Amino acid sequence: MVGEKIQIWREEEYHYPAAYGFVPFMVSYIHEDTQIHPGMVIVPGGAYRGVASSEGHIVAEEFYRAGYNVFVLVYTVNPLDDPLKLQPLNDISRAVRIVRKRAEELHIDSGRIAVCGFSAGGHLTASLCVHSGDIEDQDPVYQELSNRPDAAILSYPVITSGKYAHRDSMIALLGEDAGEDELEYMSLEKHVTKDTPPCFIWQTLTDETVPVENSGLFADACKKAGVPFAYHVFSDGVHGLSLATQQWLDRDFGHPYTREQFRFLADAVMRGDTKYSPDKGEELLAAAGLDGKKKEKWTPEQKEQIEKTLEEVGIWPKMAQVWLKKQWRELAGEK
DSSP states (O other): OEEEEEESSOGGGOOOTTOTTOOOEEEEEOOSSSSOEEEEEEEOOSTTTOOOGGGSHHHHHHHHHTTOEEEEEEOOOOTTSOOOTTHHHHHHHHHHHHHHHTTTTTTEEEEEEEEEEETHHHHHHHHHHHHGGGOOOSSHHHHTSOOOOSEEEEESOOOOSSTTOOHHHHHHHHOTTOOHHHHHHTOGGGSOOTTSOOEEEEEETTOSSSOTHHHHHHHHHHHHHTOOEEEEEESSOOTTOTTOSHHHHTTOOOOOGGGHHHHHHHHHHHHTOSSSOHHHHHHHHHHTTOSSOOOOSSOHHHHHHHHTTHHHHTTHHHHHHHHHHHHHHHHTTOO
């Protein structure tokens, strides 16, 4: 099922200073038939410090089984304090344009392309939803194509740079000394307009990492702007639930391709190409789970408590799929 690796940028187009050879890419999950499918770009989270494996392959499999031709976006992140600024937003913009450009070849309906982001990936996804008109592509071929998604799923998203901000995501994105204009631009609830695409938003009330007010602020902004949306708050659950399945809880995430930037960075550190000591390279590999050692994230007691929340929260993918079908019917003028 895992198919083509699609590089987002030509090497001469991509200039993030701490990439050390990494270039953002997508991995495709394409049905081998001639039926026209809706498309979906999955955007994992990771506080803009990494691209979480837990929200990549297994989520792509879920939406592939639901009839989507799917792409997981491995975008630029900031593991070692080189602020990203607009690079991730440029990454996702180019990714959506690539999917539209190749829609006929890949049997995708170019008018039914959704984006699905988690946590900081939800912030990146929502950023595209509200700022798509601002992003010009340096390649005229792609500039002619729309980068606006037709619908979005925002899963426990980082939204605001204000009172309820997830500060580490904002620091990774903009730096410690970000200006007021930058923070305002990335406080996404302030930029929702009638042109923002329909959004399915969900979170848990007990999220201790990204306050639930983030998703509430965006839902409220959608309501005020007249944007179609659904907003679901589940009563219990930790941050980062992904599909909220036993497979997720057992940390069986499948392919680790979302960690490729860490490989390049760790290699550069160990070669002495950075200001960091070689030991930092080993530390990076371990942090990314690329040292060959499977790590438990929770104690048995914590895992038992989390397991009790899965039945409730685990219904979100089906809810999102039903909601998306409704959006596609409405886009086609059907009732």
